[in-house]
Amino acid sequence: MRRWRWILFLVLPLVLAAGWVLRRPQVPANPQVFSAPQRTLSAGTLPGRPAPGFVRETLDGRELSLSDLLGKPVVMNFWASWCVPCRAEAPTLAQAARRFRGRVHFLGVNVLDEIEEARRFVEQYGLPFPSVVDDDGSLLRAYRVVGLPTTVFVTSSGVIRDVHAGPFVGPEGARRLEADLLRLLKEP
Known part of the structure; x- marks a missing residue:
């Protein structure tokens, strides 16, 4: 009987840990960081497809949806404060x-x-646009982003026109x- 208790004592935590790992969102633990531009598009996020809709909280606590922005072209930049290439491109985006x-x-x-690191990043680089929070990686998955930074160009009608990784x-x-922005402005 003691032997079974020991086995149960050792095996049960392993089973629980395995269940926890399998239930976690399937987001890359370490999204690839692009140090140079990549014109390879991430699988599934191709020009011509509708941009996945979302409603998210911004870093300043407001609620924002993609549909709030449509009517004009939208440039979505996926970034993180710990991403060195994201820091390098921030002044260009601003x-x-x-x-x-x-x-x-x-x-x-x-x-x-x-969140605090992200807010510091926005302040440090003077980004004049809102940033939504993707703390669970669901937007990363919805847009099939495989590395940071990645910029998605969405037409005013909500169709992905281009994806720029890097x-x-x-x-x-x-x-x-x-040049990408000028092309985007010509799209309906």
């Missing part, structure tokens, strides 16, 4: 958001991050981002 203000909505999607950095990155 500058583009200011330049295209009123014509394009920019939206940050903060992924698997601590950072927009330096003068070349700024030119590429501007």
Whole structure:
């Protein structure tokens, strides 16, 4: 009888731990971090498909949905404060958001991050656009993002026009981002 208690004492925690692991959301524990632009699109998030809708809380506590932004093109940037390439591209995104203000909505999607760290990031880089919180990785999965940063370009009618995996950095990155934005503005 004692032997069975010992076995139960050792096996039960293992079974419970395995069940907990299997029930967790299937989000990459460490999303890939892109140090250079990748034109390889993540599986499933292809141009021409409707952008998955969502309602999320922003870093400043407001509720925001994708449908609130439609009517104008939307640029969704998936980022995290711990992502070095995200830090490198933040000034380029901030500058583009200011330049295209009123014509394009920019939206940050903060992924698997601590809220206070994310707020510090936004303040440090002066991001002039809202960021929604994706603390459970469900937007990461819905948009099939496999690495950070990733930028999704959505037409004013809610269709994904393009996906850019990797950072927009330096003068070349700024030119590429501007060209993508100008193309996006031509879409219905």
